Amino acid sequence: MMVPIFTLKLNHKINPRMVSVGKFDGVHPCLTAATQAGKVFIHNPHDRGQRPATHRLSKSTHDSDISLLNINQAVTCLTAGTLGPNTTGDTLLVGSQTNLLAYDVHDNTDVFYRDVTDGANAIVLGKLGDISSPLAIIGGNCALQGFDYEGNDHFWTVTGDNVRSLVLCDFTGDGKNELLVGSEDFDIRVFKEDQLVSEMSENETVTSLCHMHGSRFGYALANGTVGVYDRTARYWRIKSKNHAMSIHAFDLNADGVVELITGWSNGKIDARSDRTGEVIFKDNFSSSVAAVVEGDYRLDGQKQLICTSIEGEVRGYLPASKDFKGNLMDSNTEQDLIRELSQRRQNLLLELRNYEENAKGVSQANSTMGVIPANTQLQTALSVRAATEAQRAHVELSISTPNETIIRAVLIFAEGIFEGESHVVHPSVQNLSGCVQVPIVPPKDIPVDLHIKAFVGGRTSTQFHVFEITRQLPRFSMYEIIEDSSAAPPAGIVSFSINERPQRVVMWLNQNFLLPEVVESPNVTFNSLRGGGFMSFHMASNGQITLRTDDIDLAGDLVQSLTSFLAIEDLSVEADFPSYFEELRTTLTEVDEFHSVHQKLTADMADHSNYIRNMLVQAEDARLMADMVTTKKRYRELYDLNRDLINEYKIRSNNHNALLARLKSVNQAIQRAGRLRVGKPKNQVIAACRDAIKSNNVNGLFRIMRAGAASS
């Protein structure tokens, strides 16, 4: 059994995922982590000499190895590494909801301090694509920004939703790093500089990403899933009831291949083989794991795996020596193998017994055993149901048995469409029948596999046959086809032309929509059951396709789905969404307003704090002079001022949140405009939109969104 080679109790809480190891003097690795009260601590056990406590840095009073760095803001992300070309050691980068600080710990100076309006939820440091200098890339609310050592932003792009995790890795295998972004809309996106090259859809917020080796990377989701991708293909994944706090790649068994190390919310640490996900090592902390990092902490030339818990416990593990022969757990492989084989034998014997008893027939049948006719087969059907007074619009899955047997319960396991991972229908005893209708409301337009388990038996059975069926729900299932399109067509329009036969488009329609019967022509109108109004699809004989809908997201999804079906790489599109654009225009003016309010408030606050300073001096003066009446008066005033300040702070933070929401929707608008196009035109549109916003050219922005970047 492998044991940690060192254990430390740091007595400081550690914020999850905000841990890094940096060699700030170029030699000694220091564990750096964000802790409570807007502080960052640096644990440096190597250099015990006294250093002056100035500027941001102060020595912790009860542990001489720890220095505290005052950020005065809640830290949201943290990393350390080489940023500048001529620095002796690593630079520490600390992100908060509004700022990014690059700090030289060794020289005790700020390298740069930048306002980042979109916040910094995640940070990664390294080289991206062809950009020559290393960048500190932060992911905020829908936006990605990369800064060099001077604080200039060399990289900017938008992504679908709030960024939660970032990693740099050579995804395409071209020798240059791509940026992998995990976000709250469950997607992992791959950016080759600012060009989106791949997109993988998961079923929960992507909370962590880590590079394994080559094009392989690990990921963790908010629902307890951990897994490994190789490029766009998922290798394996497992799901636990606990949450993965941090993942890291480390070769723990010294076989030359890294394992995926996961730190869990229940304090468990496990190492899993990158190929199979098999656990090769595990250990337990008494509290949740905060982060897993690596570093040569003993300065003996060997990297250690360093695991930290949120209560400040740190453990280091060395890669296993040869003696372990890859067997890090206290297990006996022979015994385990024999046990496994015996278990399999037992299972087979049991199965065999099932068949034998079954073949014997009904001799011992009684009503509780759940005897059913052998030819019972379940029929399933999917259909679209419009809203009625009793029920909202849904997709109906109907399951029925062909004979007098009843369905006791139906379990549906599917990803991303239910609150949990399953949905259960369990009729009461009075309502048992051979037919069950399950209403399904997929929240997003994604294709879903429904794994259905139906318990079939008799009315009084205590044992039931389990029928397992898998049905696929097509991507656009919440749309009902309508025959007469007499209603006014939606104002939103998207048009583009493609070089394809209409039959292929018809095929796409049939595969991606839930249609009562196969359609023959590519000219159809749907009613969105989510309340988005009508959506019509029209294809002219010259390949000109016109989409009419007021829902810009739906239009984007349709364009992306159609082009990937037809394998179209580049597509430029003309689009107009009058109502959405109008909203965006309002949002943009609001952004300006909030900005100016923000500036005014900041100025007010500065005034107030000066005021406080004066007041405090006056009050203390009065106290020293034993003038209690004035002291009291001053302090009372101070108290009032403080209250005002708190109120003002509340206003400020409300204002800030409102501003953030607006900025997010602006970023989303750019993303949406991009999603209407494919390939190069898409990137051009995003870049041009960004420029338009930078130069505050609102009309230009709308022109680009309508016509694409090429015409501008």
Added chain:
Amino acid sequence: MELNLHRVDYTQVGVTSQKTMRLLPALGKKATQKVAIADHDGVITCFGMKRGEAVPVFKSLPGPKISRMDLGGAVGTPQEKIFVCSGSQVRGFTKKGKQFLTFDANLTENINAMNVSGADLFVCASYIYNHYCDCKDQDYFLCGDKINDITCLSSEKLPHLLPVLACQDRVLRVLQGSELAYDVEVPGPPSVLELYNKNGGEEVLYGTTDGKIGLVQITDCAAATKWEIENEKKKGGILCIDNYDIVGDGVNDILVGRDDGTVEVYGFDSSNEPMLRFEHVLTESVTSIQGGCVGKESYDEVLTATYTGWVTGLTTEPQRADAAAGDEVRMSKETQSKIEALRAELEQLQIKVLQGRENYQQTSQSSTAVSAVPIFNINDKFTLCEDDASYSLTLEVQTAIDNLLLQSDVPIDLLDVDKNSAVVSFSECDSEQPNGNFLLATYRCQANTTRLELKVRSIEGQYGTLQAYITPRLQPKTCQVRQYQIKPLSLHQRTHSIDPDRPMNQLSLVGQFSFAEIHSWVVFCLPEVPEKTPAGESVTFYFQNTFLGTQLEAAYCKGEGRFKSDNISTISILRDVLSKEATKKKINLNISYDINEDSVGHTLRMIHPKLEYQLLLAKKVQLIDALKELQVHEGNADFLIPEYRSILDESADLLEEYKKQPAHLERLYGMITDLFIDNFKFKGQNVKTKVSSLLEILDNYDLDSLLDFFSEP
């Protein structure tokens, strides 16, 4: 813990019941012993170990499920005759496997406990005890509650054999002939009995379903408790006990097997107090345990049998240092041949199974054939935990569980259990009609999970059924449903006596009902009441509320029933349920109550320390983070007042304590609210509108103001 034992798996048989494996006495000195084990397929397997391989001595033919095994023989000879019981039949086998006895006990129920002692045979069905001598009927006893186990004391000091029954109502009953000599109160429902000294003596070890162990000395007229081991770590219930000197210090150690798979060895310290020496966790219930020598000569071991039929030894034999460094893991020749044999067997089985599958598929073409899959075994337990007043549900299946569906038609809370690795997902349920589901949850189990443990919290007064649908990973896939009643007074537990000095409220029922009818209503309302109508004219049961500590006395006979409790809510729930049940049977009940005005104040004062403690705990826990931040900011905590400093010092304990009792405060609030409403309901007032002001008072809790509010809202 100086004891170091290594695990060795010997063989696997079918599903086993409690106490169905025994070691046959060794022939020579220090020779290995043979193992006899009986399973649910009715097969008795007797084997010995030869060079790491299980060599069968004999194997009987399949038959009905075997529920117990005991060894016996004429007095003075080695006890090497194997006795097993299945159904109402007892059979005896020689150590060679020759059947020499078939004895039909002529009981209507199945035998579930048995003891053989010389020519005497003791068998117990659910409520019935029978004693046979040379297969001739001797004594008979009808027990008030379920009999879980039996043992029999014989000693020179005793004038005759002294049978001891372990009964579900938390007593050991000592019999004398067909009469009850006396009973011994134990702290939990006893599940297993074992003689402390196998060669006679007067001491009996018992284990309870809630995990406690104790030793009692039993004489022909009285009993004395020697020691008890509490179950502080909340491990599983005891299924089997043995004593054997595994440490080798000349004193017999106590070997314990629990239903959560824990195997423990207790030794004795210098003051003769038991202390834990060794612990090992298997993945499934340990049904039988015995000390002896099986695997290798002169190495003692603890032999266990588990629910799915694994026979596993924990041996003192040191594990040989694994293959020399540098080469691949080298397997010993024996294991290799063993593995090869297993693989070959597997392949043959595969072929057979494939055939079976095909045939099964073919029947689906026929319109007359039916598909009937045999019922698989489920080992389940639904018990009230005293400590946190919640129910724990454990399910164990022979093969890996694929998924579990839990459905309830009453509002209950499902709590997370650390040990449980299954992924739970709650499904939306419309508690309104037509389906009336309050809980729909699925557990998707990780591979190789054969045992699941869940915790459920119920609310008194809300009653119904919890159903569990268990689907194992076995083709053709089937699932089985198990039902568990959530009773109206679900948090009550039987006790031996109650405090007579408390102010009590009384509910009296008079009507044209039989003894059996009122008993069935009590069974419906309260847990731990035997289903069978008690013998005699009348009966009295005592209960305690595990959450609040209030008590209930239920005394009833034909045509009359009296229920006394210091908690007015208990009385209110009983009244509602009983009158509803009686109406169902169209029986006219004359209900009267006698409310003691002091009882509410008394109950509130009983809740007071709990509530105050919880409020203080919650307050302290709330402060921890802020104080820690201050400490970090200032560098030390010296400037804080001592109260805050002590919070900082105890922060870990406080958090632990807080985590242990989720929603404790809310539950207390709920019960006080119920008390408030019920109190005024008996006075004929509806005070539901005043609940909000009650909650306000609770938020700024103070006992006096609460008492005032109760007296005059």
